[in-house]
Amino acid sequence: xxxxxxxxxxxxxxxxxxxxxxxxxxxxxxxxxxxxxxxxxxxxxxxxxxxxxxxxxxxxxxxxxxxxxxxxxxxxxxxxxxxxxxxxxxxxxxxxxxxxxxxxxxxxxxxxxxxxxxxxxxxxxxxxxxxxxxxxxxxxxxxxxxxxxxxxxxxxxxxxxxxxxxxxxxxxxxxxxxxxxxxxxxxxxxxxxxxxxxxxxxxxxxxxxxxxxxxxxxxxxx
Amino acid sequence: xxxxxxxxxxxxxxxxxxxxxxxxxxxxxxxxxxxxxxxxxxxxxxxxxxxxxxxxxxxxxxxxxxxxxxxxxxxxxxxxxxxxxxxxxxxxxxxxxxxxxxxxxxxxxxxxxxxxxxxxxxxxxxxxxxxxxxxxxxxxxxxxxxxxxxxxxxxxxxxxxxxxxxxxxxxxxxxxxxxxxxxxxxxxxxxxxxxxxxxxxxxxxxxxxxxxxxxxxxxxxx
DNA sequence: ATAATGATGTTGCAATTGCAACGAGGTGAT
DNA sequence: ATCACCTCGTTGCAATTGCAACATCATTAT
Numbered sequence: 001x002x003x004x005x006x007x008x009x010x011x012x013x014x015x016x017x018x019x020x021x022x023x024x025x026x027x028x029x030x031x032x033x034x035x036x037x038x039x040x041x042x043x044x045x046x047x048x049x050x051x052x053x054x055x056x057x058x059x060x061x062x063x064x065x066x067x068x069x070x071x072x073x074x075x076x077x078x079x080x081x082x083x084x085x086x087x088x089x090x091x092x093x094x095x096x097x098x099x100x101x102x103x104x105x106x107x108x109x110x111x112x113x114x115x116x117x118x119x120x121x122x123x124x125x126x127x128x129x130x131x132x133x134x135x136x137x138x139x140x141x142x143x144x145x146x147x148x149x150x151x152x153x154x155x156x157x158x159x160x161x162x163x164x165x166x167x168x169x170x171x172x173x174x175x176x177x178x179x180x181x182x183x184x185x186x187x188x189x190x191x192x193x194x195x196x197x198x199x200x201x202x203x204x205x206x207x208x209x210x211x212x213x214x215x216x217x218x219x220x221x222x
Numbered sequence: 223x224x225x226x227x228x229x230x231x232x233x234x235x236x237x238x239x240x241x242x243x244x245x246x247x248x249x250x251x252x253x254x255x256x257x258x259x260x261x262x263x264x265x266x267x268x269x270x271x272x273x274x275x276x277x278x279x280x281x282x283x284x285x286x287x288x289x290x291x292x293x294x295x296x297x298x299x300x301x302x303x304x305x306x307x308x309x310x311x312x313x314x315x316x317x318x319x320x321x322x323x324x325x326x327x328x329x330x331x332x333x334x335x336x337x338x339x340x341x342x343x344x345x346x347x348x349x350x351x352x353x354x355x356x357x358x359x360x361x362x363x364x365x366x367x368x369x370x371x372x373x374x375x376x377x378x379x380x381x382x383x384x385x386x387x388x389x390x391x392x393x394x395x396x397x398x399x400x401x402x403x404x405x406x407x408x409x410x411x412x413x414x415x416x417x418x419x420x421x422x423x424x425x426x427x428x429x430x431x432x433x434x435x436x437x438x439x440x441x442x443x444x
Numbered sequence: 445a446t447a448a449t450g451a452t453g454t455t456g457c458a459a460t461t462g463c464a465a466c467g468a469g470g471t472g473a474t
Numbered sequence: 475a476t477c478a479c480c481t482c483g484t485t486g487c488a489a490t491t492g493c494a495a496c497a498t499c500a501t502t503a504t
Contacts, residue, residue: 089352090359095366115348126337129351130311136355137312140362144317147369151412153462155490182452190373192492197453199490213452213500375492377460404482414462419483421461435470435482 004033004107007056010080013131021124028117032108036100043084043098051108053084058104062096076101086136150190155199158189163209163216174217181214226255226329229278232302235353243346250339254330258322265306265320273330274354275306280326284318298323308358372412377421380411385431385438396439403436 008014008022017025033056036042042060043049053060059078063071074096077083087094088111100106114132119125152158162185163178170176178185186193203209210217230236230244239247255278258264264282265271275282281300285293296318299305309316310333322328336354341347367387374380384407385400392398400407408415425431432439 086359086362088359089355090363091356092360092363095363115352130337133311133355133358134313136358136362137308137310138314140308140358140365141312141314141317143362143365143369147365147372150369150372181450191490193452194454194493195491198455201453403480415482416463416484417461420485423483 004056007080008054008107011054011082012135013052013054013082013085013128015131016127017124021121024121025119025124025128028119029109029113031110034106034108036104036106038100038102040100041097042100042106043087043094043096045095045097046093049084049087049094050111051084052082052088052111052114053098054107054109055079055081055083056105056107058106059101060098060104060106061101062098064096071097082135085132086139089132089136146188149188155189155191155195156203158191159196159199159203160218160221162188163218166216167218170217175215176217177215179214226278229302230276230329233276233304234357235274235276235304235307235350237353238349239346243343246343247346247350250341251331251335253332256328256330258326258328260322260324262322263319264322264328265309265316265318267317267319268315271306271309271316272333273306274304274310274333274336275320276329276331277301277303277305278327278329280328281323282320282326282328283323284320286318293319304357307354308361311354311358368410371410377411377413377417378425380413381418381421381425382440382443384410385440388438389440392439397437398439399437401436 005019005022005026008026009019014022014025032051036058042053043062045065055077057079059076059081060083061076062074062083064074065071083098114128117125149158149161152161166176166178168176180188182196183193186196189196200209200211204211208218208220210219227241227244227248230248231241236244236247254273258280264275265284267287277299279301281298281303282305283298284296284305286296287293305320336350339347371380371383374383388398388400390398402410404418405415408418411418422431422433426433430440430442432441
């Protein structure tokens with residue numbers, strides 16, 4: 001039990017709440033804790049879901065099953081991560097199927113029970129509500145930012161927009177790392193991996209950027 | 223005052239709350255009501271915002287000002303609509319500039335004051351919180367759906383995905399209307415208007431769809 | 445060291461799409 | 475009715491991108 005509470009202190013939903021506070025919340029909400037083996041289904045695409053999932057150990061993967069049967073991964077979340085919180089609060093049905101990516105232990109907080117709970121400490125209630133709303137709102141803006149990467153005119157502009165967003169962390173020589181593989185980058189830009197490699201080559205040849213694998217440097221911002 | 227309350231009953235944030243309830247909320251939160259002339263700035267891109275705006279009359283437009291100075295409209299909201307609620311609850315700065323699209327009267331509810339308010343009626347508080355979260359969560363899924371339109375492989379698939387989402391409202395002959403101009407559709411699909419017109423022609427010629435202007439019919443789903 | 449595996453770079457070719465320019469139909473104001 | 479304006483369709487051409495196949499470079503296991 002103390003083990004669980006310790007894990008929850010690392011969870012965004014409980015930001016700013018003490019261990020004692022978390023303990024009292026657990027007592028009040030009596031959340032389910034369920035175990036999953038790798039590949040077990042947690043949320044089914046097309047169904048409603050009113051549980052906020054907190055990953056105590058292991059991880060999950062959210063996938064969309066296309067009409068022709070193959071699964072495309074939408075997001076992966078690991079220990080201390082939260083999932084299902086946006087869906088719980090919405091009127092929508094799940095756009096994805098969620099499965100365990102490894103042996104996992106997950107705590108489920110019922111959304112309605114959370115909202116309707118009678119907290120003695122109203123400030124603590126407000127704090128959780130604030131945390132919950134921040135998580136959903138920030139997700140919205142992250143998604144919006146990702147979308148802007150997809151809609152900017154040409155591949156080259158998208159690459160620059162992407163590199164810009166990481167260039168803050170450049171070292172004294174101007175080099176910085178990006179966290180995605182070429183394949184993942186291509187998916188962010190909505191293009192083919194080879195098209196991306198090709199355009200990166202072009203930009204290097206034209207003297208606009210320098211790079212090796214995942215380390216980049218912007219030489220000239222067209 | 224009764225006029226204002228009547229307007230607020232049409233507002234999503236107050237869904238399920240009686241007029242008396244709305245009145246007591248107004249008394250408690252003492253929201254600002256400000257007037258704007260067409261073109262007046264309400265929210266500035268890059269700044270924080272902690273106010274939920276409710277449009278009592280008139281309308282607003284949210285725009286992104288690109289580096290080369292021209293403004294692209296991100297969204298438009300009219301009477302009884304709400305804006306700024308996602309931004310208020312997030313840690314983000316505004317990605318858009320919001321201006322009045324006509325002479326407008328707007329009520330601003332301070333986010334922190336709303337969350338921290340001491341409601342006598344806790345159920346009413348919960349109701350507003352629920353409404354607020356539903357609005358943000360649903361916005362997330364709307365955005366996600368729009369993004370999926372952009373990322374699906376080919377233009378033709380995107381067109382089908384788009385038409386599908388409106389084909390529920392088909393009449394007995396299978397025709398249905400869509401609410402966007404070609405230009406707006408092209409923007410949704412992230413393509414050129416002429417490319418869209420061309421592909422629509424192709425699909426008509428191949429016998430997959432029939433259409434005239436904004437009225438469509440799906441003949442054969444490839 | 446060698447082999448196996450995975451990520452990245454390169455390239456030819458074909459298909460898709462962007463761009464620009466123009467024509468046709470529809471709508472509203474005068 | 476005429477004109478101005480807006481939306482939509484069409485088309486030629488060039489640029490971009492997708493696809494597929496193969497080469498190179500790194501990393502890890504044996």
